[in-house]
Amino acid sequence: xxxxxxxxxxxxDAGARSAFNYGPxxxxxxxxxxxAQIAVFRDFFAVFDEFDIRPAQYSVLTLIECNPGxxxxxxxxxLGIQKPNFVxxxxxxxxxxxxxxxxxxxxxxSYALFLTAAGQxxxxxxxxxxxxxxxxxxxxxxxxxxDCIFEVLRNLASSSDEER
Amino acid sequence: xxxxxxxxxxxxDAGARSAFNYGPxxxxxxxxxxxAQIAVFRDFFAVFDEFDIRPAQYSVLTLIECNPGxxxxxxxxxLGIQKPNFVxxxxxxxxxxxxxxxxxxxxxxSYALFLTAAGQxxxxxxxxxxxxxxxxxxxxxxxxxxDCIFEVLRNLASSSDEER
Numbered sequence: 080x081x082x083x084x085x086x087x088x089x090x091x092d093a094g095a096r097s098a099f100n101y102g103p104x105x106x107x108x109x110x111x112x113x114x115a116q117i118a119v120f121r122d123f124f125a126v127f128d129e130f131d132i133r134p135a136q137y138s139v140l141t142l143i144e145c146n147p148g149x150x151x152x153x154x155x156x157x158l159g160i161q162k163p164n165f166v167x168x169x170x171x172x173x174x175x176x177x178x179x180x181x182x183x184x185x186x187x188x189s190y191a192l193f194l195t196a197a198g199q200x201x202x203x204x205x206x207x208x209x210x211x212x213x214x215x216x217x218x219x220x221x222x223x224x225x226d227c228i229f230e231v232l233r234n235l236a237s238s239s240d241e242e243r
Numbered sequence: 244x245x246x247x248x249x250x251x252x253x254x255x256d257a258g259a260r261s262a263f264n265y266g267p268x269x270x271x272x273x274x275x276x277x278x279a280q281i282a283v284f285r286d287f288f289a290v291f292d293e294f295d296i297r298p299a300q301y302s303v304l305t306l307i308e309c310n311p312g313x314x315x316x317x318x319x320x321x322l323g324i325q326k327p328n329f330v331x332x333x334x335x336x337x338x339x340x341x342x343x344x345x346x347x348x349x350x351x352x353s354y355a356l357f358l359t360a361a362g363q364x365x366x367x368x369x370x371x372x373x374x375x376x377x378x379x380x381x382x383x384x385x386x387x388x389x390d391c392i393f394e395v396l397r398n399l400a401s402s403s404d405e406e407r
Contacts, residue, residue: 099321102309103370104302108380109283111393113298114400116276117323123273134277138268145266157263159281206267216272216399224395229275231388235380236278 119216126212130205135160135168137209140194140202143178148191150183177201283380290376294369299324299332301373304358304366307342312355314347341365 104110123134132140135158142154149157155165169192172178177198180190194202217225268274287298296304299322306318313321319329333356336342341362344354358366381389 100309102305111396112280115396116280118399119273141266145264220398228395231392232275232279234384235282
């Protein structure tokens with residue numbers, strides 16, 4: 080993998096090229112995950128700019144599309160979002176007419192969430208933009224590295240799920 | 244790598260095991276990076292709890308330790324932090340007596356940053372905690388996967404640096 084990634088044109092080591100000494104940080108996964116996530120989100124924002132959509136909003140729309148009728152609590156659990164952070168995300172999507180809440184007869188405090196017709200059309204456009212974004216990321220790191228990293232990231236993320 | 248990771252006991256696929264359908268999200272690197280980063284940071288917070296230190300504060304202390312005399316602007320650039328987000332981080336570290344600012348004769352608007360003696364002692368304890376945290380992460384994903392992911396993450400992070 081090493082040679083292949085270098086050949087993709089993105090292989091220069093940030094630590095070696097940089098004027099800064101990162102000390103122990105350069106060997107810490109959390110630090111590098113954060114830097115990589117910021118870099119990938121930067122491309123996400125560039126691609127999604129025309130839709131005025133943030134990553135968390137896209138995730139929520141996709142979850143509701145793929146699981147119609149989920150409650151707020153279930154979506155928070157599925158995405159690992161804290162409820163206080165989720166409320167403004169949902170409010171914004173509802174204000175734009177993409178999501179509707181239906182009351183749940185069995186539990187008055189809970190709502191089942193669905194996409195509106197406008198929301199369904201909108202999320203289809205977002206999926207096309209997301210596919211474009213993903214192709215750009217694959218071009219950066221190479222298809223083999225892209226595949227390789229997924230399994231490790233899923234392991235990291237799922238070990239977190241187990242702790243909840 | 245696949246078999247090895249599964250054998251590490253963390254291999255169950257979150258998507259397959261979950262009651263939720265994640266649709267396209269489960270194949271999007273940005274989404275998985277964010278989930279993995281949150282999972283790793285959760286362990287960071289558990290290990291660093293006794294020090295009352297957040298990841299960004301630890302990064303700043305380490306940068307100043309390894310590059311004494313850097314300016315605020317240089318640290319922001321090195322860590323990819325926006326200056327408005329950096330100011331409260333630095334203020335908190337200064338209030339706790341870990342960082343001191345020295346005026347720069349050549350530029351009155353700029354300060355050179357150094358660790359105090361207390362800051363140097365403190366960051367050494369933090370490095371020991373960080374090493375413990377990293378060992379826990381390696382136990383989760385396996386040493387081979389841990390090595391493999393670093394190169395890909397560095398490529399992703401450095402491609403972002405190039406855009407700045």
